[in-house]
Amino acid sequence: MTLPQLVLAVAEADVRTLLQTLVVGLSTGSAFALVGISFVLIFRTTGIINFAQGAFAVMGGLFTVGLVDDLPTWLAATIAVVVVGLIGAVFGFIAMGFRGRTTSLASLIITLGIALLVSSLELLAFGDRPHNYPGISESSWTVWDVVINPQYALVAGVTILAALLLTLLLRKTIVGNALVACADQVRAAELVGINVRSVTMIAFAVSAALSALGWVLLTPVTSVNYDSDVAIAVNGFAAAAFGGLVSIRLAYLGGLLLGIAEQLVVVYGDRVTDQARQYELAAALIVILLLIGWRSRHEVEPA
Amino acid sequence: MEVDDLVVQYGPAVAVDGVSLELAAGERVALIGPNGAGKSSLLNALCGLVKPAAGSVRIDGRNVTGQSPGAIVRLGVTQVPEGRQVFPTLPVEANLLLGAYGRDFRREPVSATIRYVRRRGQIQQRLDRVYTLLPALRELRNRPAGQTSGGEQQMVAIGRALMAEPRLLAIDELSLGLAPVVVQALSEFLLKLNADEGVAILLVEQNALLAFELCERAYVLEAGRIALEGTSAELGENERVHAAYLGGLEVEA
Numbered sequence: 145m146t147l148p149q150l151v152l153a154v155a156e157a158d159v160r161t162l163l164q165t166l167v168v169g170l171s172t173g174s175a176f177a178l179v180g181i182s183f184v185l186i187f188r189t190t191g192i193i194n195f196a197q198g199a200f201a202v203m204g205g206l207f208t209v210g211l212v213d214d215l216p217t218w219l220a221a222t223i224a225v226v227v228v229g230l231i232g233a234v235f236g237f238i239a240m241g242f243r244g245r246t247t248s249l250a251s252l253i254i255t256l257g258i259a260l261l262v263s264s265l266e267l268l269a270f271g272d273r274p275h276n277y278p279g280i281s282e283s284s285w286t287v288w289d290v291v292i293n294p295q296y297a298l299v300a301g302v303t304i305l306a307a308l309l310l311t312l313l314l315r316k317t318i319v320g321n322a323l324v325a326c327a328d329q330v331r332a333a334e335l336v337g338i339n340v341r342s343v344t345m346i347a348f349a350v351s352a353a354l355s356a357l358g359w360v361l362l363t364p365v366t367s368v369n370y371d372s373d374v375a376i377a378v379n380g381f382a383a384a385a386f387g388g389l390v391s392i393r394l395a396y397l398g399g400l401l402l403g404i405a406e407q408l409v410v411v412y413g414d415r416v417t418d419q420a421r422q423y424e425l426a427a428a429l430i431v432i433l434l435l436i437g438w439r440s441r442h443e444v445e446p447a
Numbered sequence: 448m449e450v451d452d453l454v455v456q457y458g459p460a461v462a463v464d465g466v467s468l469e470l471a472a473g474e475r476v477a478l479i480g481p482n483g484a485g486k487s488s489l490l491n492a493l494c495g496l497v498k499p500a501a502g503s504v505r506i507d508g509r510n511v512t513g514q515s516p517g518a519i520v521r522l523g524v525t526q527v528p529e530g531r532q533v534f535p536t537l538p539v540e541a542n543l544l545l546g547a548y549g550r551d552f553r554r555e556p557v558s559a560t561i562r563y564v565r566r567r568g569q570i571q572q573r574l575d576r577v578y579t580l581l582p583a584l585r586e587l588r589n590r591p592a593g594q595t596s597g598g599e600q601q602m603v604a605i606g607r608a609l610m611a612e613p614r615l616l617a618i619d620e621l622s623l624g625l626a627p628v629v630v631q632a633l634s635e636f637l638l639k640l641n642a643d644e645g646v647a648i649l650l651v652e653q654n655a656l657l658a659f660e661l662c663e664r665a666y667v668l669e670a671g672r673i674a675l676e677g678t679s680a681e682l683g684e685n686e687r688v689h690a691a692y693l694g695g696l697e698v699e700a
Contacts (some may be wrong), residue, residue, distance in 0.1 A: 318548050319560055321541045325534045332532035335494060336525070336549030336607060337517035342556055 150412060164291065165407045171296035171362065173403020174303035175201075178358030179376055180383025180395035181307060182351035187389045188327040189347040192239060192251040196259040197355050198377030204228045204356025205368030206266055209275040217277070221360045225353050232352020233345040240344055259373060266370035279364030299361040306354060307396050314392075323347055355380070375425060382432045386439065394439070398432060405431040448493070448524065448615060448649075453502035455488045462488035464671035465502065472614065475641055475648045477658035477679070479692060480668035486651045487529055489668065490619055493649075494526040495519040517552050523614035529651075530623065531604040535593025539584055542592045542603050543574060546610030570610075577606045580640065598629035605633075609640075615647040616640075622654045630654075634661050655692035659683050667692075 179197055186194045204224050211220035235258060239251045279295035286292070314320035325333040326343050334340055359368060359376070379402055386398025405428040413423060448470045455463035463485040470476050478486050492499045495516040503512045506522045516526075525546075534542050547570045551562040563570070578585040581602050587595055592603050601621070608616055621637075622630045634657060640646050652658040658665055659679035667675040667688060675682065682688050 318544060318563055319556055321534075321537055321545055322548060322556065324537055325545050328534040328536055329532045331496065332528055332534065332604075333545075333549070334496060334516045335520075335528055335532075336546050336611065337520040337552045338545070338549045339515070339517060339552050339554060339556070339559075342554060346556055 161411065165411045166404060167292055167296055169404035169407035170400060171299040171365065171403070172406065173400035174300045175358035175362040175399075176376075176379040176383050176402050177396045177399025178303055178306060179355045179380025180387070180399045181310065181392050182355045183380055183384035184387060184389060184392055184395045185310070185323075185347050185351045185354075186236075187384070189323050190236075190240065190251070190326075190344050191248045192255065193248075193381070193389075194239065194255045194348075194351070195252065195377050195381075196235065196239075196255040196262065196373075197351065197380050198373030198375070199259040199262040200228050200232055200352040200355040201359035201376045201380075202266060202368055202370065202373045203231065203262065205359040205363040205372075206270050206275060206370070207356075208360045208363060209277050209368070210270070212277040220277075224360055225356045228356035229349045229353030233349040235352065236345045236348025237341070239348070240341055259377070263370050263373055270370055272370060274367035274369045276363050276367040293365055295361070295365045299358070299365075302361055303358065303396075306357065307392060310350070310354070311392055319343075319346065378425065378429070382429055386432055386436055388439075398435075401435065402428050402432055449505045449508075450489075450493065451503045451505070453489065453492060453504065454500045455485070455492045455497060456500040457488075461671055463492065463499075466668070466671070466673055467502075468666055468673065468676075470615065470647060470649060473641065473645045473647050474664070475638075475650070475662040477650045477652055477662035477665040478668055479652055479655045479658050479665055480674075481691075482653070484668045485671040486668055487619055490526065490617055490649070490651050493519070494524065494617060496526075517549065520550055520611050520613075523612070525608040525611045525613035525616060527601075527604045527608045527616060527618040527621075529619035531597075531600045533592035533595075533600045533603045533607070536591055538589050539592050539595065539603055540574075540588040543577060543584070543606050543610050544570070546607035547573060550611040573610055573612065577609050580609070581606050581636070597625050598633070601625060601629075601633060605636075609646075613646060615649060617649045617651075619651045621650060621652060622657055630657060637661060655688065 179201055182197050182200070183194065186192055186197075207224035207227060208221050211223060215223070238258065239254045241251060241254065279293070285294065314324055322333070322338050322343050323346065325338065326340050330340060333343075380399070383398035383402055384395045386401070387394030406424045409424050409427040413427070450466060450468045453463055453466045454461065466485075466489055468476075478489065480486050488497065491497045493504055495511070495514050495518065498513045503510055505511065506519070506524060509522070511519060511522060534545065537545075547566075548559065548563050551566065552559040583599060584602055584606050587599060592600060595603065605616070605618075621633060625633070637648055638661065641648055648662065650658055650662055659682065662679055664678050665676070665682050666673050667682065675685065675688065677685070
């Protein structure tokens with residue numbers, strides 16, 4: 145596949161296919177965005193890059209699958225998100241290690257270790273085949289001949305709501321301010337009496353719940369497997385990197401761009417080579433890398 | 448506050464080597480000495496930021512050695528850290544409110560937040576009081592603290608500490624990096640605070656002249672030990688102090 149061929153393929157495509165691609169890309173991108181925002185939240189409050197973020201997402205999807213046969217879908221999904229949030233808090237406690245003696249690099253290794261452990265446990269509990277569950281609706285809407293699965297709309301809507309709520313939480317509430325304070329000046333936060341470890345656990349809990357939320361909502365339209373976590377973590381990290389690991393808004397945007405780029409590769413790449421799917425992630429990462437290069441000429445404001 | 452034979456070590460390096468000092472309610476005491484004498488280490492040990500290797504710290508006769516910074520804050524000792532360390536991305540007012548929130552913290556944030564919300568009215572009154580004491584902060588309340596001048600940031604840091612209603616304010620390097628006229632204003636403010644509100648002051652300072660002007664008594668810390676102590680007037684007359692800290696200002700720094 146050469147670049148001119150790809151451009152030609154894109155140019156040939158009709159608008160409808162493009163719109164369809166955008167719809168799908170936006171919804172997977174939204175889930176990436178949630179994972180990206182989670183990376184930002186933990187990195188800002190603790191300086192830790194949490195590579196178990198993908199594991200939180202997978203746990204959310206798999207727990208919902210496990211519960212959905214016995215409970216109404218909304219309840220199963222809510223329980224999954226809350227439980228993953230609690231697991232996230234415990235996880236944060238472990239990842240922080242010993243006060244003053246565990247470096248953030250050591251914490252990063254701990255997160256990798258736990259991510260491996262989690263995916264092994266998931267393999268034992270759920271087996272190695274992909275899972276999914278029925279979404280909110282069997283039927284789809286059709287707008288201008290573009291098929292929109294309501295689940296896509298749900299993922300995109302919930303994501304933007306979650307991102308806005310999180311921004312509001314950080315800016316307007318005292319707990320959110322305390323989270324920002326730990327991120328800004330951890331010693332000063334300790335000196336005013338804030339228990340940094342417990343605030344960190346909140347950051348982990350919220351991050352875990354957000355990541356889980358994205359994948360709980362996306363599972364019906366894709367599927368989730370015990371080893372999906374690596375790809376999710378890579379995508380989420382790329383989205384966060386787009387925001388310099390500190391900006392929630394840019395991480396959100398980065399997630400959307402990634403989702404769209406990957407769908408474009410899948411849909412139009414197929415016309416050039418039948419192995420396009422294999423290059424989905426690689427191509428999207430190249431796009432985000434170029435965008436980060438372009439963006440890094442400007443200073444990123446933490447938000 | 449009484450400190451008895453305190454030792455602070457970082458690995459094999461001894462930063463504070465058996466220091467004893469005391470501070471009465473409402474007193475103004477300075478701790479001077481060259482860079483690396485252990486002033487900040489001593490202060491951080493008093494405030495619970497580092498655990499002392501030996502010795503004890505007592506507040507109102509109660510042994511608080513090795514307790515968390517939060518526990519010390521609740522007993523009425525709050526530190527204004529070196530280099531101010533405001534929360535730069537948060538507005539000035541949020542910086543101040545976090546001073547009150549931190550005081551409500553014990554272990555976890557849920558009960559801290561409940562206590563904070565219950566005390567809301569009281570905290571608002573305290574905030575008004577701090578704005579009355581430091582009127583410049585009221586003007587700056589919505590500005591991110593990182594976008595204010597050095598002197599204003601020092602006011603934010605002091606205001607934030609005052610929100611915890613301390614009986615002792617431990618200030619690490621009041622004058623560092625600030626213009627003399629700003630330092631003058633801050634030191635007048637601290638004298639007034641001490642006189643009107645009875646807040647005791649422990650000032651760690653390299654600028655001995657300022658320390659003697661502001662405080663009644665002083666300790667001179669050298670190589671982790673108290674080399675001299677006395678009233679500001681006595682120390683100001685002392686030849687060694689004069690040579691090392693006043694005449695050839697910061698010769699050892």
